[in-house]
Amino acid sequence: MDFRKKLRIGVIGGAKPGKKALETAYQVGRLIAENEAILVCGGLSGVMEAASKGAKDGGGLTLGILPGVLPYEANPYIDIAIATGLGYSRNSLVALNADVLIAVDGQYGTLSEIAFGRIYKKKVIGLNTWAVEGVERASSPEEAVEMALGNR
Amino acid sequence: MDFRKKLRIGVIGGAKPGKKALETAYQVGRLIAENEAILVCGGLSGVMEAASKGAKDGGGLTLGILPGVLPYEANPYIDIAIATGLGYSRNSLVALNADVLIAVDGQYGTLSEIAFGRIYKKKVIGLNTWAVEGVERASSPEEAVEMALGNR
Amino acid sequence: MDFRKKLRIGVIGGAKPGKKALETAYQVGRLIAENEAILVCGGLSGVMEAASKGAKDGGGLTLGILPGVLPYEANPYIDIAIATGLGYSRNSLVALNADVLIAVDGQYGTLSEIAFGRIYKKKVIGLNTWAVEGVERASSPEEAVEMALGNR
Amino acid sequence: MDFRKKLRIGVIGGAKPGKKALETAYQVGRLIAENEAILVCGGLSGVMEAASKGAKDGGGLTLGILPGVLPYEANPYIDIAIATGLGYSRNSLVALNADVLIAVDGQYGTLSEIAFGRIYKKKVIGLNTWAVEGVERASSPEEAVEMALGNR
Numbered sequence: 144m145d146f147r148k149k150l151r152i153g154v155i156g157g158a159k160p161g162k163k164a165l166e167t168a169y170q171v172g173r174l175i176a177e178n179e180a181i182l183v184c185g186g187l188s189g190v191m192e193a194a195s196k197g198a199k200d201g202g203g204l205t206l207g208i209l210p211g212v213l214p215y216e217a218n219p220y221i222d223i224a225i226a227t228g229l230g231y232s233r234n235s236l237v238a239l240n241a242d243v244l245i246a247v248d249g250q251y252g253t254l255s256e257i258a259f260g261r262i263y264k265k266k267v268i269g270l271n272t273w274a275v276e277g278v279e280r281a282s283s284p285e286e287a288v289e290m291a292l293g294n295r
Numbered sequence: 296m297d298f299r300k301k302l303r304i305g306v307i308g309g310a311k312p313g314k315k316a317l318e319t320a321y322q323v324g325r326l327i328a329e330n331e332a333i334l335v336c337g338g339l340s341g342v343m344e345a346a347s348k349g350a351k352d353g354g355g356l357t358l359g360i361l362p363g364v365l366p367y368e369a370n371p372y373i374d375i376a377i378a379t380g381l382g383y384s385r386n387s388l389v390a391l392n393a394d395v396l397i398a399v400d401g402q403y404g405t406l407s408e409i410a411f412g413r414i415y416k417k418k419v420i421g422l423n424t425w426a427v428e429g430v431e432r433a434s435s436p437e438e439a440v441e442m443a444l445g446n447r
Numbered sequence: 448m449d450f451r452k453k454l455r456i457g458v459i460g461g462a463k464p465g466k467k468a469l470e471t472a473y474q475v476g477r478l479i480a481e482n483e484a485i486l487v488c489g490g491l492s493g494v495m496e497a498a499s500k501g502a503k504d505g506g507g508l509t510l511g512i513l514p515g516v517l518p519y520e521a522n523p524y525i526d527i528a529i530a531t532g533l534g535y536s537r538n539s540l541v542a543l544n545a546d547v548l549i550a551v552d553g554q555y556g557t558l559s560e561i562a563f564g565r566i567y568k569k570k571v572i573g574l575n576t577w578a579v580e581g582v583e584r585a586s587s588p589e590e591a592v593e594m595a596l597g598n599r
Numbered sequence: 600m601d602f603r604k605k606l607r608i609g610v611i612g613g614a615k616p617g618k619k620a621l622e623t624a625y626q627v628g629r630l631i632a633e634n635e636a637i638l639v640c641g642g643l644s645g646v647m648e649a650a651s652k653g654a655k656d657g658g659g660l661t662l663g664i665l666p667g668v669l670p671y672e673a674n675p676y677i678d679i680a681i682a683t684g685l686g687y688s689r690n691s692l693v694a695l696n697a698d699v700l701i702a703v704d705g706q707y708g709t710l711s712e713i714a715f716g717r718i719y720k721k722k723v724i725g726l727n728t729w730a731v732e733g734v735e736r737a738s739s740p741e742e743a744v745e746m747a748l749g750n751r
Contacts, residue, residue: 534691536688566708
């Protein structure tokens, strides 16, 4: 279990998405784990929780970077919860700790994470999310994870 | 000089804009001051400095919230420099400390500030900047500042 | 009103001090203002509010750096309130934005600010506060402010 | 490998300690791992690195919360590196992410982490470190780790 050498893929997206976005996030998380990458996310509900559940079902490791002061506020599928106490300023840390980001759906919090991803020169892949310059669109969870792995 | 009751207008935009964006930022800053509002910005160069210079030429007060640890790194038109030492995470603080934001030009840093503005439910007005949902477009510095003042 | 050239003196101390500490803080704030320095503090109650009131009674400018997201949570004697949304991590910013610090009474929050003051190589002066290495003791508000001004 | 249920013990201390402090930190880290707890630290050199090496030699998991923006700046014994980009403000996060803290030697950075530990109501155990109220002294690595585990 050498975590140092594993790719870290961030999954960003809203806390209150629709059913389809949750399914997409679950598949993305599962594929991340099946490809031996670590899932990084904001540690809360919605897209974050669905992706975390997928990653755990795929046998992977999950890392959640939380806005609050209590590690125990993470969703139940987070292995390593990091409390920051920074509120929304923690969005910057989600982007910093991923080698590449996949955005699924999402509101303004997700937009801020896309922006930080680009500030830090990370590749940002989008699945039905904000259509802004610098986001590379994928059409399926499979394609998004392949792009994140650098295979496409 | 009761600063507590004055409206705070944030001006956000890139550190390396073109000539036209600099002129726009200068006019926005000047109009902010002439309308007795306080200018809030990131305290550095480009749009931030041009708007600060405009605000000082208009006799106003300028507040710069810096990414680094030294208040003295602010541009020369900042009256009150706040050092944060937070790097780009300070972008959240720029949005928090403005009642309303005007975006001029800008790259991904500006996009993150637009996103934080919307997270915190602030009105965000745009002048030749990111065309994302939630940014209300203005066509001139005069219109942007009128919108920020709530007159339009 | 050239704020850029004025010395900034930070006053740190607890939110729930005894009566004597409040009087001390008030005097410190008043002397800071009478000596044309700017008062920097955490913007809330207790020592912070007493020092701010003193500074306003002395005709000075007060700067409050808050843990929360609302500038309007500052005590009524703060001229320029800076919201950070960082919780206790904002203690670092109080130290960063003062040229020199005066600690009055205080609990662990004050201890963290003393530590940050020393991390950032600021002079830290103490009035009935934590007796740790690096805190220079003063025996009165007058002496503390004289030391902060560099006159002793 | 259910990391969620494991105790997290933070080890705090200076980046440039003497030889004896390094040996102490190594033993503390090793004992943390042998007792199936997770080591949390600031991820850099000195006490942080020695404790991390001890924890890895003891077969444990190490978590490093860094001041910079690059996870790869962590010392070679950190399994999970968290980049914050917050500079010294990250000291608050080290305290937040430990259930209990052991301080070994240390300068002002360590003092700030002791203070944050107490702000957040964590037990803080000291081994030849700052003698401030609220730090419970231990006389050996064994005793310190036993105290952290709640056995004494």
